[in-house]
Structure formats: C-alpha cells, structure tokens
Amino acid sequence: MEKDSALRNVLKRKSGDLPYGFDQKLMEQILLEAEKKSRRNELRNLVLVAAVSVSMIAGALLALYHYFLFNFLKLFSGIPERLFSLGQLSDTGMAFAFYGYIALAMMVLLALDHLFRRRLKKPL
Amino acid sequence: MEHMDEKDLVKRILDGETQSFSLLLERYQRPVHSLIRQIIPCHEEAEELTQDVFVKVFTSLDKFRGDCSFSTWLWRIAYNTAITATRKKKIVFPDVDDVRLTNLPDESVDELLEKMDNEEQLKCLEKAVDQLNVEEKTLISLYYTEDKAVTEIAAILQLSPDNVKVKLFRTRKKLVILMQHGKR
Numbered sequence: 001m002e003k004d005s006a007l008r009n010v011l012k013r014k015s016g017d018l019p020y021g022f023d024q025k026l027m028e029q030i031l032l033e034a035e036k037k038s039r040r041n042e043l044r045n046l047v048l049v050a051a052v053s054v055s056m057i058a059g060a061l062l063a064l065y066h067y068f069l070f071n072f073l074k075l076f077s078g079i080p081e082r083l084f085s086l087g088q089l090s091d092t093g094m095a096f097a098f099y100g101y102i103a104l105a106m107m108v109l110l111a112l113d114h115l116f117r118r119r120l121k122k123p124l
Numbered sequence: 125m126e127h128m129d130e131k132d133l134v135k136r137i138l139d140g141e142t143q144s145f146s147l148l149l150e151r152y153q154r155p156v157h158s159l160i161r162q163i164i165p166c167h168e169e170a171e172e173l174t175q176d177v178f179v180k181v182f183t184s185l186d187k188f189r190g191d192c193s194f195s196t197w198l199w200r201i202a203y204n205t206a207i208t209a210t211r212k213k214k215i216v217f218p219d220v221d222d223v224r225l226t227n228l229p230d231e232s233v234d235e236l237l238e239k240m241d242n243e244e245q246l247k248c249l250e251k252a253v254d255q256l257n258v259e260e261k262t263l264i265s266l267y268y269t270e271d272k273a274v275t276e277i278a279a280i281l282q283l284s285p286d287n288v289k290v291k292l293f294r295t296r297k298k299l300v301i302l303m304q305h306g307k308r
Contacts, residue, residue, distance in 0.1 A: 003238070003295070004234075004237040004238060004248060004268065005238060005239065005270055006236070006237050006238060006239055006240035006246065007249065007296075007299070008247065008268045008269070009240075010246055010249045010251070010253060011162065011264065011265060011268050011269050012269065013246075013250070014161060014162055014163055014250065014253065015157075015158040015162070016157070016158070016161045016167065016170070018153060018154060018157050018171070018174075019171065022153070022174075023146070023150070023153060023170070024151050025175075026149060026175055026178055027145070027146050027149065027154070028206065028264075029175065029179060030142065030145050030149075030178070030182050031142055032177065033179060033182055033183055034142040037183070043290065049155045060245065077300050078171075098218075
C-alpha cells in the first residue's frame with residue numbers, strides 16, 4: 001500500500017520518538033495501580049463479609065428475642081415432653097419462623113457462595 | 125492468532141500476572157504515542173497522554189468483554205483520550221466548504237499527495253495536517269501509518285466502513301485545499 005507516499009512521509013516525520021526509560025516508568029505506574037486495585041478489592045470484600053455476618057447475627061438475635069424469649073422457661077420446665085411433641089407447641093408459627101430463618105440464612109449463604117465462585121472463575 | 129494471544133494475555137493479567145502487561149506495552153506504546161503525537165504537537169503532553177492511555181487500559185481491563193479485538197479496544201481508548209484532551213483546550217479547527225471539496229478534481233489530489241520532492245511542499249503538507257481536526261488526523265494516521273483496514277478503523281471510531289471511506293476521501297481533498305490556502 002504505497003499510495004499517497006508524500007502524506008505517509010509527512011506523518012512518519014511527525015511521529016516522534018519515545019524517551020529512554022519511558023516503558024520502565026510506565027510499568028512502575030501500572031504496578032502501583034495494580035496494588036491500589038488489590039487493596040480496594042480486599043477492603044470491599046471485608047466490608048461485604050462483615051455486613052453479611054452482622055445482618056445474620058442481628059437476624060438471629062431478633063428471632064431469638066421475639067419468638068423464643070417468652071417460651072424460654074416453658075421449654076426448660078417440660079423438656080422431655082417438648083422434645084417429642086413439637087406439634088403441641090403453643091405457637092407452631094414460632095417453629096416455622098425459626099426453621100424458616102435457618103432456611104433463609106442457608107439460601108443467602110449458598111447464593112453468596114455461588115456468586116463469589118462465579119466471580120473468581122469469570123472467563124473473558 | 126494474535127487476537128487469541130492477546131485475549132490470553134489479558135486473562136493472565138486479570139488473574140494477577142501484572143508483569144505480563146509489559147508485553148502489551150512493548151507492542152503498542154510506540155504506535156499509540158505516534159497517533160497521540162499527530163494530535164498533540166507538544167512532546168511532554170503527548171508523552172503524558174500516552175501514559176494516561178495505558179493506565180486507563182490497565183484499570184479498565186476487567187471491562188474488556190472480548191466482543192472486538194484487544195487492539196481495536198485499545199485504539200478506541202487512545203482516540204477517546206485524545207478527543208477529551210483537545211476538547212479541554214477548545215481548539216477551533218478550520219473547516220472547508222463542501223462545494224470546494226466537490227469541485228476539486230480527484231486526479232490533482234492523487235498527483236499532489238503521491239509525490240513531493242520539494243521540502244517546502246512537504247512542510248506545507250505538514251502544516252495542512254496540523255490543521256485537520258482530531259477525527260481526521262486519527263483517520264489518516266490509522267490508515268497510512270498503522271496500515272489499518274477500513275473495517276478496523278470503522279470499529280475503532282465507531283463509524284460505518286462507508287462513512288470511513290467518505291471521510292478519508294474528503295480529508296485528502298481538504299489537505300490539498302489547505303495547502304493551496306497556505307501558499308497564498
């Protein structure tokens with residue numbers, strides 16, 4: 001492709017050269033950016049894990065407080081009966097809520113696990 | 125092959141092999157700097173902008189989806205960075221009347237741009253190139269210096285291939301008119 005050779009010539013003259021050590025200096029900048037990126041990711045993951053953990057603990061404490069506090073003494077006073085007669089609990093909704101909370105927590109954890117595994121193995 | 129090789133390199137860099145980025149630098153720093161120098165005449169500014177381009181490329185690497193070649197994606201970043209830099213300076217580029225462009229015979233354009241023995245004429249052409257806008261400078265740099273195909277230039281500038289052909293054609297004519305104007 002040698003058409004317009006005068007124009008090619010002029011463009012070549014205007015190109016200029018890179019100074020000595022340009023690529024080294026640039027690579028240093030890139031490595032600095034890589035470190036910043038790594039620290040940002042670490043902090044973000046820490047905050048996410050902390051937020052999820054705190055919300056789960058808070059949820060567990062809330063469930064314990066609202067649904068089990070009033071039945072605490074009852075549970076301890078008639079343990080053998082209570083263990084084998086779940087159907088006779090005064091509020092079956094409490095049992096559902098308790099197991100429902102466990103199920104929900106498990107699903108959230110499974111979803112997060114799946115999400116993190118996908119992100120770590122994400123192809124181009 | 126080069127297309128696959130670069131995608132593999134990008135994957136390795138994203139997996140943590142930051143040093144592999146030096147291979148991409150080696151491949152592209154001079155061509156990118158060459159393009160930036162066409163657009164930004166000042167040495168120091170052009171070097172700084174070239175650095176900015178590669179830092180942007182590195183920090184945006186996780187956004188590269190692979191729907192185009194890595195080369196096209198990188199050139200697009202270089203072009204957009206140059207556009208932003210010139211917009212900040214608010215440079216006004218001369219425009220040429222459509223009628224003048226249409227009336228100029230193609231043969232005279234071909235003849236003039238094909239061969240110039242005279243140093244004075246070459247300097248005149250250089251000054252005319254300086255007066256082109258960023259898109260026009262990018263078009264001729266990618267086409268003549270980097271020998272890019274029209275389809276690739278279209279992908280880089282996000283234009284249709286026909287649009288690129290028309291713009292190249294008009295830019296060549298514009299250069300001749302600017303040269304004629306410069307001689308007066």
